[in-house]
Amino acid sequence: MSGRITVAGLGPGAEGLITPEAQAALQQATDIIGYGPYVARIAARPGLNLHGSDNRVELDRARHALELAATGARVVIVSSGDPGVFAMASALFEELEGWTGPVPDIRILPGITAMLAAAARAGAPLGHDFCAINLSDNLKPFSLIEKRLRHAARGDFAMAFYNPRSASRPHQFARVLEILREECEPNRLIIFARAISTPDESLRSVTLDQATPEMADMRTVVLVGNSATRRIGPWIYTPRHAEVE
């Protein structure tokens, strides 16, 4: 018999941001698969097998889930945030393309993605049309990232950047800031939201001319306002209306 694979989003970190639907899937699982720190968020219990793995082995993880499901297991692949936003859902379907074993029942359960948790903490910077861009060039050329940044800026979209900076590519986010400075005015608002809803949470907002690459790391989501994004008191928000182009 073939089992089931559920890909569940655990949200940005806080227990209060995990949906009841995802919690129920975790309760019914026989096996949990995911990046080690995410699997570590799941409480151990008898009959539950926890399979933490390293970063950047998404396709191995997906294959492992397919193999376990083929033996009848109820597998939950955990992602932080939402599994469909730069996370495990696409990786599972990529691996499924070459899979010749039994095809399991698959369910994708949405979660609170990092940009929306960050935006809520800051106010409402994504309150108008916006783009989400993964700045990692592990799986795409940087030229495509640059092209998308320029289109997003010229369309006056607000922007959310995932994976802005890592130890293995420290200079790239500096280049991203340069591109934004070519396209946007110096007082454009930028929010650096790190580890929102966890004990390590920090939130910092600056204007584009003040932004430096060191303000971001791999636990940071960067939000860039559109040309109308404003401060009011401690809050940053983007008005719903736009009068001009």
Next chain:
Amino acid sequence: MSGRITVAGLGPGAEGLITPEAQAALQQATDIIGYGPYVARIAARPGLNLHGSDNRVELDRARHALELAATGARVVIVSSGDPGVFAMASALFEELEGWTGPVPDIRILPGITAMLAAAARAGAPLGHDFCAINLSDNLKPFSLIEKRLRHAARGDFAMAFYNPRSASRPHQFARVLEILREECEPNRLIIFARAISTPDESLRSVTLDQATPEMADMRTVVLVGNSATRRIGPWIYTPRHAEVE
């Protein structure tokens, strides 16, 4: 004394997609404010005042919340989905700009936004860089919508459209499809996701050349894949990698 305003996202419809954080805020509220059908989702209890209002009166609603909070009330403004995505959070800050009374404690609580619930049901169509665009021209000129559509298409972003079509502007989505046909190949995948996670849920996917305006209404979120978005079995997903521009 000044009270508190919490703007909480109720998710797309199902109880299982409301976060525990939002549920806790609802439990502690003295007053719930929002669009009538959203307020109708809240169970009545002694000591809780429910204030449902009509559509398109977001600033009136925000002012009402500020007035109640000024008397010490613990107000929750409810939005469907996420309150920061084309919903009440920005409207509250807009109203706060002209507010001369006491400024309450304000918290924004994220929710599962419609595009992510829809994407999860379909597979992972937003698994790569994507844009979210509100197609209503109530608060912005259609020329700006057109400009953003063209930048999104030329940047090869996947797209999510909120408010694609209403009785008061039935022809506009037809024009959106025309613009997409000018910018994208005929076999680009489009998903019409209606009322996801509610009893009225429906999900339909077609290619761009097959799409018609009648496939969308105000309860529909429309997802458009990027040039690499594919079908596998009943699923639609966008690969994480991009080799070419």
